[in-house]
Amino acid sequence: MSRPVLETERIRLEPLTAAHTEHVVELDSDAEVLRHIFGRALSRAEVVDEHLPSRLRPDADERGIGYWAGFARDDAEAFLGWWTLAVDDEDPRAAELGYRLRRAAWGRGLATEGARRLIRHGFDTVGLDRIWAETMQVNTGSQAVMRKCGLRHVRSYVGAWPHPLPGAELGEVVYQITRSEHLGAEYDLPLDRG
Numbered sequence: 001m002s003r004p005v006l007e008t009e010r011i012r013l014e015p016l017t018a019a020h021t022e023h024v025v026e027l028d029s030d031a032e033v034l035r036h037i038f039g040r041a042l043s044r045a046e047v048v049d050e051h052l053p054s055r056l057r058p059d060a061d062e063r064g065i066g067y068w069a070g071f072a073r074d075d076a077e078a079f080l081g082w083w084t085l086a087v088d089d090e091d092p093r094a095a096e097l098g099y100r101l102r103r104a105a106w107g108r109g110l111a112t113e114g115a116r117r118l119i120r121h122g123f124d125t126v127g128l129d130r131i132w133a134e135t136m137q138v139n140t141g142s143q144a145v146m147r148k149c150g151l152r153h154v155r156s157y158v159g160a161w162p163h164p165l166p167g168a169e170l171g172e173v174v175y176q177i178t179r180s181e182h183l184g185a186e187y188d189l190p191l192d193r194g
């Protein structure tokens, strides 16, 4: 199964491919977007040579997971950012949820809307048993999205990073949702479709 196009009320999620390179380069050129990830903007070469290849893994696509580029459904030109169910190399029954949106898209519930759609795809279509996500303790926005998607905090740890970002001393948090929790969940907003 390849990654399908997924839709929500406001977002068209297309399988991310090399054709989206310019959008990803532009997204990663904003240091504020990467504040809790790299603490700085990335150069075009870093995006193209170091980061993009791992987002285009054919083995992920074969399983129906990987990265999706999100576009506003009322303006197909408007790139919103990307969402992912990334391969968990230690657990083939699990995937890591992630999202990175352009600043212009923040604050409208879009990260949550897209993430919920990916979670539904991951459990109902791919058949995953567990979806988890990780961020810095200080990334309160990302944790709010996780909670709104039904993930719960399961673990915290302080990492030994070579170049720690501000707030690294407060550690990282890991959230997850299991298949049975997903099946029992009642989502508060009818944001999904398709």
Ligand SMILES: CC(C)(COP(=O)(O)OP(=O)(O)OC[C@H]1O[C@@H](n2cnc3c(N)ncnc32)[C@H](O)[C@@H]1OP(=O)(O)O)[C@@H](O)C(=O)NCCC(=O)NCCS
Binding pocket: 032, 033, 034, 036, 037, 081, 098, 099, 100, 101, 102, 105, 106, 107, 108, 109, 110, 111, 112, 113, 134, 135, 136, 139, 140, 141, 142, 144, 145, 148
């Ligand atoms: C974090 C991020 C994905 C949030 O996207 P978003 O579309 O603004 O999130 P939503 O609108 O779906 O917000 C969901 C909840 O999070 C809250 N929230 C969002 N950003 C927040 C922030 N910076 N601080 C505190 N709460 C925040 C919202 O208020 C909302 O809660 P509410 O409905 O109770 O008000 C976005 O800011 C982003 O892409 N940041 C840069 C990349 C990043 O950090 N990704 C996560 C790495 S693990």
